[in-house]
Amino acid sequence: MASKKTPDINGGSMADIAFLMLIFFLMVSTMDSEEGLSRRLPPMPTEDQKVENQKVKQRNIIQVRISSNDKIFAGNEIIDVSQLKDKITEFLTNPNEDPLLPEKKIETIEGFGDYPVSKGVISLQNDRGTSYRKYIEVQNELVKAVNLLRDDFAQHEYGKKYARLDEEKQLIVRKAVPQSISEAEPKDVKKK
Amino acid sequence: MAKFIKKKDDDASKINTASLPDIVFMILMFFMVSVSMRKMDRMVIVTMPQATEIAKLERKDLSSYIYIGTPVLQYQGLHGTDSQIQLNDSFRSVDDIRDFVAAERESLSEQDRPFMTVSIKADENTRMGIITDVKQELRRCSALKIMYGARKK
Numbered sequence: 481m482a483s484k485k486t487p488d489i490n491g492g493s494m495a496d497i498a499f500l501m502l503i504f505f506l507m508v509s510t511m512d513s514e515e516g517l518s519r520r521l522p523p524m525p526t527e528d529q530k531v532e533n534q535k536v537k538q539r540n541i542i543q544v545r546i547s548s549n550d551k552i553f554a555g556n557e558i559i560d561v562s563q564l565k566d567k568i569t570e571f572l573t574n575p576n577e578d579p580l581l582p583e584k585k586i587e588t589i590e591g592f593g594d595y596p597v598s599k600g601v602i603s604l605q606n607d608r609g610t611s612y613r614k615y616i617e618v619q620n621e622l623v624k625a626v627n628l629l630r631d632d633f634a635q636h637e638y639g640k641k642y643a644r645l646d647e648e649k650q651l652i653v654r655k656a657v658p659q660s661i662s663e664a665e666p667k668d669v670k671k672k
Numbered sequence: 673m674a675k676f677i678k679k680k681d682d683d684a685s686k687i688n689t690a691s692l693p694d695i696v697f698m699i700l701m702f703f704m705v706s707v708s709m710r711k712m713d714r715m716v717i718v719t720m721p722q723a724t725e726i727a728k729l730e731r732k733d734l735s736s737y738i739y740i741g742t743p744v745l746q747y748q749g750l751h752g753t754d755s756q757i758q759l760n761d762s763f764r765s766v767d768d769i770r771d772f773v774a775a776e777r778e779s780l781s782e783q784d785r786p787f788m789t790v791s792i793k794a795d796e797n798t799r800m801g802i803i804t805d806v807k808q809e810l811r812r813c814s815a816l817k818i819m820y821g822a823r824k825k
Contacts, residue, residue, distance in 0.1 A: 489688060491690070491693065492689075494693035495689065495696055497693075498693050498696035498697050498700060499696055501700055502699055502700045502703065504694060504823055505700060505703045505704055505707070509707035513823060514728065514729035514732055514735065514819075514821075515726045515727070515729065515821070515823070515824060516720075516723075516729070516791065516819040516820045516821040516822045517725065517726060517727070517819065517820045517822055518678060518727050518729075518758070518789075518817070518818075518819050519818050519819070519820065520816055520817060520818075521807060521810060521811050521817075521818055522694045522811070522816075523811065523814060523816060523817040524811045524812050524814070530792075539824065541683065543675050546800075553680060581772040606800045606804070607800065607802030608799060608800060608804065609799055609800070609801065610799065610800060611796070611798070611800070612695075612721060612794050612795065612796055612797070612798040613721045613795060613796035613797065613800070614756065615800055616721040616723055616796070616820055616822055617723070618721040619723070619820065620724060620725050620822075623725040624724065628723055628788040639802055663807070667721060
């Protein structure tokens, strides 16, 4: 009768094999993190739509323009990137009910109640010569301003940061503080 | 003084390596899970701009990529150093984006199509002109969900 004992398999090379696979995966894979700024482009206007120009009151719109030499104009003044956030925050909140800053409309938000939602729209324009870095920097500042306002609102109403709220409440916050950034039709921003 | 002379102990000096494969396999598993396969060769140099307010892409499989930047050295002789658009594995012009988007959309399942995201990965020194063209073309073929690739600051 043959012995019951099975022969030992040498496991010493297992580590080598595993290392080999590890190296292989390191080579063929990327650590690319898929991160960035999400945006929704406005749909292309159809021919007959063009006539009916969107009527937005002058006070409700702030034009942020980036010229071809990367100068930023907010409203009509040259402004530094670092000031942009505060400018946008002031524009969107309009704390002193300034008649030159956007009006607010009482809107009924489902699950929350009435809240004066700002009707302000940020219109972002750039030149063909604007560098992408500046463009993203400005986009980032705009998002930062909106995110700050959302955080403020969330903190005030729910005592939590926006990111920590559940889906339902996030929706409410999003409705109360909309991110209304419009990437306008391309237009040449002249050097001034 | 004989009691200070240590008897050499052969058994204790050996480190047990039996768990080494397990450890390496664990690292391997980590990499396999956390990493995505390299789909194509980068033909353009892309250093993405930095931003702080970035969000993660929820579903990688629903995204298609448009790379914009200066061609890498080996293609510079043929294509120059001006910003180029790379779709899949070749340099393309703005007009090809329509076909590209159509093909990408076709490859998704019916219910996923509205969620398709086009991720624009452009070099930070690119001029906005080419990006505006790309955006306009995307609007024209109604691929409206886009993402500007950025690095965390």
